[in-house]
Amino acid sequence: MRAADTAGTARTARTAGKAGKAHTAALARNAPDTDEMVLVHSLFRREYTAAISLVRGVGAGDTRRSETVAGHLAALGGMLEEHHLAEDELVWPRLADDSAVDARVLRRMEEQHERIAEALGRLQEALPRWRERAEPARRDAVADACADLVPVLAEHLADEEAHILPLVPGRFTAEQWARLSERGRAAVPKAHRLYMLGAMSAAAGADGQEQFLGRLPSPVRLLWRVAGRRLHRRATARLHGT
Numbered sequence: 001m002r003a004a005d006t007a008g009t010a011r012t013a014r015t016a017g018k019a020g021k022a023h024t025a026a027l028a029r030n031a032p033d034t035d036e037m038v039l040v041h042s043l044f045r046r047e048y049t050a051a052i053s054l055v056r057g058v059g060a061g062d063t064r065r066s067e068t069v070a071g072h073l074a075a076l077g078g079m080l081e082e083h084h085l086a087e088d089e090l091v092w093p094r095l096a097d098d099s100a101v102d103a104r105v106l107r108r109m110e111e112q113h114e115r116i117a118e119a120l121g122r123l124q125e126a127l128p129r130w131r132e133r134a135e136p137a138r139r140d141a142v143a144d145a146c147a148d149l150v151p152v153l154a155e156h157l158a159d160e161e162a163h164i165l166p167l168v169p170g171r172f173t174a175e176q177w178a179r180l181s182e183r184g185r186a187a188v189p190k191a192h193r194l195y196m197l198g199a200m201s202a203a204a205g206a207d208g209q210e211q212f213l214g215r216l217p218s219p220v221r222l223l224w225r226v227a228g229r230r231l232h233r234r235a236t237a238r239l240h241g242t
Contacts, residue, residue, distance in 0.1 A: 034165045036215060037161075038161060039212070044079075046199065046203060049150055051143075056140075066134035070131035073142070084113050084116065094171060109156070122148070127142060194228070197220075201228075
């Protein structure tokens with residue numbers, strides 16, 4: 001390895017280490033990291049919105065592309081289902097036990113989850129048939145299902161960020177809140193982890209990169225610094241067929 005490469009790798013490791021230390025300091029304050037949920041929400045908004053044109057761009061009979069795009073949507077759907085299941089099991093009951101929390105807000109959250117589940121169910125039902133044959137009518141059904149899901153999902157995510165996340169500090173410890181993140185990470189299929197990691201990085205934006213990196217385990221953080229962006233570009237090219 002050249003001296004310049006060695007120096008660059010060392011700088012990368014030091015920077016990644018600083019990000020990890022900053023995240024560790026936040027945990028030490030026992031403050032729940034609600035910003036991460038905002039990132040996850042951004043990922044769902046971006047990916048489902050982009051999926052509409054992505055699906056419509058698959059040609060008739062192009063089963064290679066329909067397999068790739070349908071696989072992406074199936075992975076995304078599983079992640080969204082687990083995200084909401086974790087909230088149903090870990091967030092709403094704790095908030096419901098607090099008399100200071102408006103019960104009407106929680107009922108609204110639950111009703112929104114039900115509407116999202118219905119819209120997502122229609123999408124997931126349409127996927128296998130299109131995935132197998134890439135027929136135009138099936139393609140349009142999948143694209144329409146994505147288009148129907150986006151506004152329902154966007155309404156809920158914005159409502160949750162405005163009325164639920166401000167209730168979290170003081171009602172959840174960092175450890176309790178981190179269980180949602182743990183379940184969310186476990187729900188990402190292995191074959192899709194690199195792409196979704198890059199999508200989270202994109203959602204964080206340039207100003208949020210250090211905080212994004214600080215949430216990653218040290219080996220993953222270093223890998224992302226060294227090769228993650230290049231590998232994510234490759235995964236993105238495959239998804240978009242470019």
